[in-house]
Amino acid sequence: xxxxxxxxxxxxxxxxxxxxxxxxxxxxxxxxxxxxxxxxxxxxxxxxxxxxxxxxxxxxxxxxxxxxxxxxxxxxxxxxxxxxxxxxxxxxxxxxxxxxxxxxxxxxxxxxxxxxxxxxxxxxxxxxxxxxxxxxxxxxxxxxxxxxxxxxxxxxxxxxxxxxxxxxxxxxxxxxxxxxxxxxxxxxxxxxxxxxxxxxxxxxxxxxxxxxxxxxxxxxxxxxxxxxxxxxxxxxxxxxxxxxxxxxxxxxxxxxxxxxxxxxxxxxxxxxxxxxxxxxxxxxxxxxxxxxxxxxxxxxxxxxxxxxxxxxxxxxxxxx
Ligand code: AKB
Numbered sequence: 001x002x003x004x005x006x007x008x009x010x011x012x013x014x015x016x017x018x019x020x021x022x023x024x025x026x027x028x029x030x031x032x033x034x035x036x037x038x039x040x041x042x043x044x045x046x047x048x049x050x051x052x053x054x055x056x057x058x059x060x061x062x063x064x065x066x067x068x069x070x071x072x073x074x075x076x077x078x079x080x081x082x083x084x085x086x087x088x089x090x091x092x093x094x095x096x097x098x099x100x101x102x103x104x105x106x107x108x109x110x111x112x113x114x115x116x117x118x119x120x121x122x123x124x125x126x127x128x129x130x131x132x133x134x135x136x137x138x139x140x141x142x143x144x145x146x147x148x149x150x151x152x153x154x155x156x157x158x159x160x161x162x163x164x165x166x167x168x169x170x171x172x173x174x175x176x177x178x179x180x181x182x183x184x185x186x187x188x189x190x191x192x193x194x195x196x197x198x199x200x201x202x203x204x205x206x207x208x209x210x211x212x213x214x215x216x217x218x219x220x221x222x223x224x225x226x227x228x229x230x231x232x233x234x235x236x237x238x239x240x241x242x243x244x245x246x247x248x249x250x251x252x253x254x255x256x257x258x259x260x261x262x263x264x265x266x267x268x269x270x271x272x273x274x275x276x277x278x279x280x281x282x283x284x285x286x287x288x289x290x291x292x293x294x295x296x297x298x299x300x301x302x303x304x305x306x307x308x309x310x311x312x313x314x315x316x317x318x319x320x
Contacts, residue, residue, distance in 0.1 A: 002167065002234040003114045005074040007033050009066060011057050011104070012079030014038035016183040016192075017119070017176060017222060021076060024223050026050050035070045039079070055079075057100030063107045073114040076226070077104045083123050083278050085185030086146035097149035101156060109164050117230055118157045118170040118241055122215055123147035123187075127281045134283035136244050136290045143281050157241030169229050170241040174215035174286065176222050177306060179313040187278040191216055191255060195310050198259045198266045199320055207273045210253035213284040217247035218301040218309070225297055232295040239290050246286035247299035248306070258307045 012018040013036035022036045031049030057079045086093035126141040140151045157168040175188025183189045197204035256268035291297035
């Protein structure tokens, strides 16, 4: 049997996934048991209920102090520099993604924590990966700094499992589509931006080609997967830090066409920029049979149901 998570620290809690994950963890484990942290000041809604502290994950001492002060036993380590910013600032991406993860794992090892979640990404794949679908264990040769840090992060997490007996787990997130917090600095950000622009301006200029197909997932499925994996009994797991995770795959043009069903005036044009090269290096679809077999992963949303829900939530949020 796995040990139970009681006192949880979330890094990157003001980010796209971190903010919604923190809210769900508060509901599930009690907000008095969740500590949200981020390198920037978080919005007031994130503070509601749970404690918030500023945390720079590249500073190990700061992590140690918070883990001791709040008697933390579990870390969801969501802080990272994503693919597009990672190409603009590769040195920073290495420092935050590798340095931050190493610090978290070391503090977790030294204090014998119950569990660490260390997210990975479809960015671990590269142009040599079979794209339709990407298998669970192909040779991993990414061409971005972000992808490279995610491959090293998966290997490092698995090393801590086997060498030190630390319970570290992670999934390879596809592009995540969400209505609460905007993504920042990723290649798949167009799949969120398009909704805001469709509602506000009835037009979007997309930074990847119309025929660009990438694996995507709606936030409720993303949160469900994260929590399901973390609550699975350790004994069921063969993989640890590198689970492929799939939900839906569509082209930028197919997404625009789906939005047009709800907003008939919406138009989209395509002006690929340097993020196209990153998108072209990633697979179109993902084989997630290991996640399905080992911990029962099953997504709930597809392109039509995600689009309908996004439009309904964003219309309320932006007051339309
Ligand atoms: C990005 O685009 O960099 C991220 C990811 C797929 O990990 N959304």
